[in-house]
Structures are given as structure tokens and as C-alpha cells.
Amino acid sequence: MKDHSNLDTATAVIHAGQHPDPTFGGVSMPIYQSSTFVFKDAAQGAARFAGREDGYIYTRIGNPTTKAFEDNIAYLEHGYGGLATATGMAALSTLLMALLDKDAHIIGTDAVYGPSRMLVEVFFAKFGVEYDYVDTSDLDAIKACIRPNTRVLFVETPANPTMSISDIRACAELAHEHGITFMVDNTFASPILQNPLDLGADIVYHSVTKFINGHSDICGGVIVPKTKELFDQIKKSLVYNGGTMDPHQSWLALRGVKSLALRVDKSQENAIKLAKYLEEHSKIAWVNYPGLPSHPQYELAKQQMRGPGSLLCFGLKGGFAAGEILINSMNLAALAVSLGGLESLIQHPASMTHAGVPREKREQAGITDDLVRISVGCESYEDQRADLEQALNKVD
């Protein structure tokens, strides 16, 4: 096997964890579309189950195509290993099952992806789990709700959809002072722009559905813990709950991740220009984008991220009535949820991605009715701007 240590990120997305197929030498990892793997004899089967011998057993427990994808992301996130899951939500539920006990308390970012909050508030609460979702960009707000039974601090930064930014290093220090496990949803930044484990987080996870795969054709998730101890604990939760990634899905994710650096660079370049264009537009009331000096955590974003990314949100002076006209008038950007794909997508969080969060909690988290979110894609900037311009012209 070739030595793949110390690769630059742009190289690592293509090569990390990848080795030519040992059977025929295929450059692209084959899809090992097999649910189970033959043992040469009973002793080998027993040795694999006992962990005395490496090798595959059963695809829910491990699969070569999935492993190639997991190794790639573990390398990109500088962690102990990767655990690929069926969706981003499967990653979160796997983590919560692994880390929470009955009557444990969790603190999370209030402006998270709606279902990431409701999973805890609706389902984990049934087992006695207590929670506080607060503005985690405010360290005092976190401190104020730490309890003796707090087990997990869970931060999404940048947050979906407000683009609010939490200080990863400070959150890690605070969590560790209190013996709390600190995990970060790094979906919006991707490993190209931010590596939470390097800033002190214990676990990082992604919705692979977004930037990592990047082609809006699969759902997926991945978890990267920092230590072997956490990896083993979370792997057990994943193998028992069964939310593993399928080999064909892993193969697509592996194909997608190879262009991650290129896609993030291009979409970010477009987003920087579009954010400025929108901020200067007479019909726009506000824009929240970490690449604009007007963003409340602009300096923090510069410190902990390698770029502001390609998600932004804004409100029109005419409120949501104007936003609705705008959204309905876009030609190029599709009116669809999800993000991080090659194509630009536009949506209205209060009535779509975050509709499941009760209005009062949503508004407290800054997810106001006028908020429109754009995931800026890799089309030409000129076409993207022209699309927005013709739609804004239709707004009074």
C-alpha cells in the first residue's frame, strides 16, 4: 500500500484511504454489493467475531467500499476513524444513543437543523433525557444551563439556517472543564473549511447528503470521533441500531468527495460575490453571511474557518410576502430544501426545513418568517446574479 500520510486537503479528498482494488487493480474502488462475507473455516469466523482477526463479516458491521469512504473522511477531519451512516439524522441518533443515559441532559444550538432539535425534544425526552437549546454563540448562555447531569454539548456551526457561529475552541474548553462530551455538526463548513477536532471537539459529524457528496443524489451521514474509545462506543451504537451506509451509497459518496475541494472553492467564490450584491440591493433588509463584515461573528469565522462557505440567508424589506414572490420567480435556483450540491437551491426555513419547530422556539432562535436561505451552487456567477436580479425585479 502507498504511503498517504501528510497530504494536502485538495489531494486528500482524491486519495486518502484509497487503494487500487486488490483483485483487478481498478483505480476506482469497486462496489462490494454483498451483505455477507465468507469465512474460510469456523475458526476464522470465530476469530473475526472475537476481534482477533481483521476482515469482513457482515455489511451492517463493515464493508470494504464503506470503509474506503470512512477512511477518507477520517483523514480529512483528522480523527481516529470514520463511521458512515444511512443519513445525517442516523448519524445524530447513533451519537445520542451512544452518549446519553437515562435522565442525562444535553445542551444544543437553538438554530440547528429543525429535526436535529426535535429528535431530542420529541423522542429522547420520552426516555427522560433533558435538554436546553440555546444560542451557543453566547458562551454565557451555555454556562448558565450546565447541570451535574449534562453529558453532551452539541453545536452546529455555522448554524442552519441563521449562519450564526459558535466558538469551537471556547466551547471545547468549557465542556471539558465540566466533563462534558463536545460534538460539532460540521455539515455547513465541510472538512475543507473547518476541522472541529483540531479546535478541541471530541466528535465531528456531517450530513453527507450535502457538500461531501455534493451531487444531490444520495442521503448519507458520517461520524468522526477523535479517540479510539469514543469510536468503539459509537460503532457499537451504529452496529446495533443498524443505521449504516449501504455499499452503493458509499461508492457514490466516495465518487462525490473527490471533487469536494473544487466544489467548495467555486461555490464559495460565487457566494462571496452574491452576498455583497444582495447586501447592497435596495430591496434587501439584511443578509447574514460569515464572509461579510456585517456578520456578528465575522472575526471568529475568520479565525476558525478557512472561508465563509456558500450558504447565506437574507430578508427582504417587504418581509415574507416579498420573499415568496422572489422564491417563486427564481429560474435557475431550484425551490428545494437541502444544500451543498452543484446546483443552487433556495428555500423558506420557517415553512419548510424548520416548520416542525414550534413558532416561539423558532423565532427565539432567529429563524424569522422573512428569512430566505440560499445554497449557492457552482453555476457561473453571472447567471446566478442575473437570476436573482430578474426575481428581485418582480418584487414591489
Ligand code: LCS
Ligand atoms: N445537519 C445539518 C446541518 C443539516 O442541514 C441536515 C439536513 C442534517 C444534519 C440531517 O441530515 P440528513 O439526514 O438530511 O442527511 N438539512 C437539510 C436542509 O437544510 N434541508 O433539507 C435537509
